[in-house]
Amino acid sequence: NAGVTQTPKFQVLKTGQSMTLQCAQDMNHNSMYWYRQDPGMGLRLIYYSASEGTTDKGEVPNGYNVSRLNKREFSLRLESAAPSQTSVYFCASGARALEAFFGQGTRLTVV
Amino acid sequence: KQEVTQIPAALSVPEGENLVLNCSFTDSAIYNLQWFRQDPGKGLTSLLLIQSSQREQTSGRLNASLDKSSGRSTLYIAASQPGDSATYLCAAYNQGGKLIFGQGTELSVKP
Numbered sequence: 001n002a003g004v005t006q007t008p009k010f011q012v013l014k015t016g017q018s019m020t021l022q023c024a025q026d027m028n029h030n031s032m033y034w035y036r037q038d039p040g041m042g043l044r045l046i047y048y049s050a051s052e053g054t055t056d057k058g059e060v061p062n063g064y065n066v067s068r069l070n071k072r073e074f075s076l077r078l079e080s081a082a083p084s085q086t087s088v089y090f091c092a093s094g095a096r097a098l099e100a101f102f103g104q105g106t107r108l109t110v111v
Numbered sequence: 112k113q114e115v116t117q118i119p120a121a122l123s124v125p126e127g128e129n130l131v132l133n134c135s136f137t138d139s140a141i142y143n144l145q146w147f148r149q150d151p152g153k154g155l156t157s158l159l160l161i162q163s164s165q166r167e168q169t170s171g172r173l174n175a176s177l178d179k180s181s182g183r184s185t186l187y188i189a190a191s192q193p194g195d196s197a198t199y200l201c202a203a204y205n206q207g208g209k210l211i212f213g214q215g216t217e218l219s220v221k222p
Contacts, residue, residue, distance in 0.1 A: 031208055042200065042214035043155075050208050058209065090154065097142040097204040102155040 002026055006091050006103035013081045013110045021076040021106050023091030029101075031094045032074035034058075034066060036087040037105075043090065049074055050096065081110045113138045113205050117213035125221050128191050132216045134184040134201035142204040146175050146186050149198045149215070158186075158199075191220045 035043040045058030049068040094100035114137045147155040159168045161177040174187040202212045
C-alpha cells in the first residue's frame with residue numbers, strides 16, 4: 001500500500017522554467033492538499049481540493065496552479081519558477097476533515 | 112481566518128520527563144484537530160486526530176486534549192525518550208475542510 005506518492009523527490013529549476021509536481025494517492029480519499037514548508041514558517045497551504053474537479057485557494061496560492069482531474073491525482077504547476085519558490089513541497093490526502101496522510105515531499109530549488 | 116500558534120518553538124528536556132506541547136487556534140469553529148510528528152528531512156507522520164465532539168485522544172505515551180471554547184489543544188508526552196526528539200506540529204481543520212498548521216515545536220530529549 002503506497003499511500004501518498006510524490007514525484008519527483010528532488011528538482012533544480014532555473015528562474016522562469018516551468019514544471020509540474022505530481023501527487024497520487026491510493027486510499028480513495030476525497031480531499032487532497034498541497035503545502036510548502038520553509039524554515040521557521042511551518043507548513044503553509046497552497047491549494048486544497050475537496051473532491052474530484054474542485055479546487056480552492058489556500059494561504060499562499062500566488063505563482064501556482066493545480067489540477068484535480070480524477071480522484072487519485074492532484075498536480076501542482078509552477079508556470080514561471082522564481083527563487084522565492086525554493087521550498088519543500090508536500091502533498092496530502094484524507095477523508096474530509098479526517099486524518100490526513102502525507103507524502104515524503106519534493107525538495108525544489110530555483111536558481 | 113484561522114491561525115494556529117504553537118508555543119514554545121523549541122524545547123529541550125532530559126530523558127524521562129513528562130512534557131506538554133501547546134497549540135492555540137483563533138477560530139473556535141474548528142472541525143477537528145490533528146497532531147503530527149516530523150523527523151528532520153522527512154515527511155509528516157500522524158500521531159493523533161481529535162474530532163470536534165471529543166475532548167481527548169490517547170495513543171501509548173501520548174495524550175492530546177482539545178478545548179474548543181478556549182481555542183487550545185495540548186499534546187502530553189509521558190516519560191520522554193531520546194527517540195521522541197522531532198518537530199511536533201498541530202493542525203486544525205476548518206469547517207470547509209482546509210487543514211491549517213502551526214509552526215511546530217522542535218523537541219530535543221537528552222539522554
